[in-house]
Amino acid sequence: MASIYTLFAIPRNLLRLLYDAASELPPYILLLAFIQIIGLGLGILFVGLHLLAPKPRAPLPSEKTYITTNPDGTTSSPRQLSCWYDRWRAEHHRAAAPSELSSSSYPTIPAGFPVPDTGNIEPAEVAMSVVVPAYNEEDRIIPTLEEMVEYLDKRFGRPGDSAAKAKKRDGSRHRLVFKNDLTATADKSAPSGYEIIIVNDGSKDRTVEVALEFSRQHGLHDILRVVTLVKNRGKGGGVTHGLRHVRGEYAVFADADGASRFSDLGKLIEGCEDVVDGSNRGVAIGSRAHLVGSEVVVKRSAIRNFLMRSFHFVLMILTPPATSRIRDTQCGFKLFSRASLPHIIPYMHSEGWIFDIEMLMLAESAPATPVLSSDGSVIGTSYGIKVAEVPIIWHEVDGSKMNLVQDSIKMAIGLAVLRASWMMGVYRRRLT
Numbered sequence: 249m250a251s252i253y254t255l256f257a258i259p260r261n262l263l264r265l266l267y268d269a270a271s272e273l274p275p276y277i278l279l280l281a282f283i284q285i286i287g288l289g290l291g292i293l294f295v296g297l298h299l300l301a302p303k304p305r306a307p308l309p310s311e312k313t314y315i316t317t318n319p320d321g322t323t324s325s326p327r328q329l330s331c332w333y334d335r336w337r338a339e340h341h342r343a344a345a346p347s348e349l350s351s352s353s354y355p356t357i358p359a360g361f362p363v364p365d366t367g368n369i370e371p372a373e374v375a376m377s378v379v380v381p382a383y384n385e386e387d388r389i390i391p392t393l394e395e396m397v398e399y400l401d402k403r404f405g406r407p408g409d410s411a412a413k414a415k416k417r418d419g420s421r422h423r424l425v426f427k428n429d430l431t432a433t434a435d436k437s438a439p440s441g442y443e444i445i446i447v448n449d450g451s452k453d454r455t456v457e458v459a460l461e462f463s464r465q466h467g468l469h470d471i472l473r474v475v476t477l478v479k480n481r482g483k484g485g486g487v488t489h490g491l492r493h494v495r496g497e498y499a500v501f502a503d504a505d506g507a508s509r510f511s512d513l514g515k516l517i518e519g520c521e522d523v524v525d526g527s528n529r530g531v532a533i534g535s536r537a538h539l540v541g542s543e544v545v546v547k548r549s550a551i552r553n554f555l556m557r558s559f560h561f562v563l564m565i566l567t568p569p570a571t572s573r574i575r576d577t578q579c580g581f582k583l584f585s586r587a588s589l590p591h592i593i594p595y596m597h598s599e600g601w602i603f604d605i606e607m608l609m610l611a612e613s614a615p616a617t618p619v620l621s622s623d624g625s626v627i628g629t630s631y632g633i634k635v636a637e638v639p640i641i642w643h644e645v646d647g648s649k650m651n652l653v654q655d656s657i658k659m660a661i662g663l664a665v666l667r668a669s670w671m672m673g674v675y676r677r678r679l680t
Contacts, residue, residue, distance in 0.1 A: 294672055301669045302597050302662075304485060311489065314445070314473040315456075317463040329475065332369050333492035336590055339368070369590050375404045376442040376513075377496030381486035383449040385504040386458045392506035393444070393462050393472075399511045400442045406471060407441040439497050444472045446504075447490040450480035483580075484603025488596045491589060499589065503580035508534055512640040516583040519636030526618035526626070529588040529633045531611050533574070534581030534640040562660050566667045567605060570612040574637055577604050581640060588633050591615070595677055597669070601655060602662045609670065611635055613677065 313326035378396060382389060446459050456474055463472040475493070477486065487501045498520070500513060516532040524530035564572045571577070582604065584592070591614040598606045611633040619628040669675040 290672075293668065294674065297665065297669050297672060297674045301665055301674050302599060304481075304488075304597060304599055307489060308478055311475065311477055312493075314475045315460070316470050316473050317460055317468070319467075319469050321464050323460055324470075329473075329493045330373070330495050331493050332495075332589070333593060336369055337594065340594075369586055372439045372497035372586050373495040374407070374441045374443050375439050375497050376400065377494035377499040378442065378444045379487055379490030379494065379499065379501040380444065380446045380504050381449055381483050381490065381501065382446050382451060382455050382459075382504045383480060383483075383486070384451045384453045384455060386451075386454045388506065389446075389455060389459060389504045390462060392502070392504055392510070393459070395506060395510045396444065396502070397466055397468065399513065400444075403514065404442045405440055442471065443495060444468070445490045445493060446472065446474045447486040448474055448476040449482070449486040450477050482599040482603075483601065484596070484606075485599035487603065488593060488599070491584070491593050494586075494589070497586050498583055499586065500583040501580070507642055508579065508581040509641040512581070512638075513583070515638045515640065516581070516636075519638040520583055520585055523634035523636045524585060525630055525634065527587055528585055529591065529614065529617060530585045530636070531588055531608075531633055532583045532636040532638055533576075533608075534579040534642070535574075535576040535637045536579055536640070536642045537575035537637070559656060559659060562663060563605070566663050568609060568612055570632065570635070571605065571608045574608060574635065576637070577608060579640070579642070580604075582607070588614075591633060595675070597675055598662065598666060600662055601659050602666060605663060606666055608635060609666075610677075 310326070312329050312331060314329050315326055316324050318324050378400070380389075380392070380396075446455075448456050448459075456476065459472065459474055463469065475490065477489065481489070490501065491499055498517060500516065502508060502510060512534065516534065519532035520530040523532070560575075563577060578601070588611065592607055592610045595610055596603065596606060612635075614631070614633045616629040616631045618626045619630045621627045666675075
């Protein structure tokens with residue numbers, strides 16, 4: 249008992265000694281010492297973040313290829329993936345410095361009104377790109393693909409469809425958006441068709457074989473593409489890799505479990521069109537926040553609901569204003585306009601469960617872009633890419649790979665590291 253008392257007395261006596269010594273020093277000495285301690289702490293934190301913050305590995309050559317099915321039913325040999333990211337990165341490095349757009353980009357721009365450079369991406373080849381991250385999903389991916397293909401065929405059709413089929417499809421927009429594309433290329437038809445990119449994240453089951461068999465049965469030759477990552481990178485790594493290779497005017501990622509109803513994609517497109525800016529940038533995310541209080545959430549375990557609320561509280565504290573106001577950041581159903589991708593995907597670091605949050609933070613911090621009036625004239629600038637949170641239908645699906653308690657703790661720690669890395673300049677909006 250005496251030894252325990254002595255053990256606790258040591259730090260108490262040490263603190264008393266430090267207090268007595270500090271009380272005898274002049275105030276300016278104490279202030280300098282306090283500043284040095286703070287500086288030392290920040291320096292240690294900065295070095296620690298450089299060591300601990302995630303640094304995604306570069307893709308291997310084989311990961312920039314895909315396989316698909318041939319019309320004769322065989323599996324194709326590896327083919328090179330189209331990659332807007334590589335071309336964008338090369339052009340980014342060639343540029344001496346970010347430049348301002350000239351008045352020729354916006355003919356109605358007022359004289360002396362500078363418009364910041366917002367980056368470029370090559371034109372879309374198809375109307376919609378779908379990225380499906382998959383890790384050991386052989387038992388759950390088929391119902392998801394069936395629902396997906398049924399909706400995409402009806403809404404966007406397939407390359408090579410006859411004019412009669414194309415005319416029957418409902419591909420109209422509900423608002424006059426993408427003004428530059430519509431006015432500058434009035435004589436050019438808008439892209440049609442779709443692609444599905446399944447990113448096989450190092451699966452050890454028959455996910456690839458099952459997906460290719462589905463492609464054979466539904467004639468999705470060169471529409472359904474399977475990209476295989478040599479080693480498991482996590483959901484965030486798989487989604488980011490897939491989005492680097494999309495060819496669509498829109499790009500959406502959807503979970504392989506089919507928890508979200510894929511026909512709600514139309515709602516996401518409308519939500520994106522509602523917030524798109526003068527540079528055609530916009531993001532729409534599926535949200536389950538409206539389900540709070542419903543049977544879907546009430547039937548969950550008490551610990552699951554507690555962790556969900558706790559994570560949302562941490563999110564509000566650690567994320568910037570626009571992101572902190574989003575009620576559901578983790579739903580695996582998010583849509584991006586093509587023009588928004590260069591402001592998000594090249595700067596991604598997170599490959600775990602919190603990658604969604606980094607995407608939303610990057611959208612919020614995107615550089616300014618012109619605000620256009622109805623006649624296309626520039627009336628101001630707007631910072632950040634606007635995000636529309638769209639209520640969708642969602643249901644719980646068995647087979648989740650998330651360890652509730654362990655992964656929740658990892659997400660909280662990962663979010664703190666992510667936010668600190670961006671605040672302290674460990675992560676920067678530039679290529680390294």
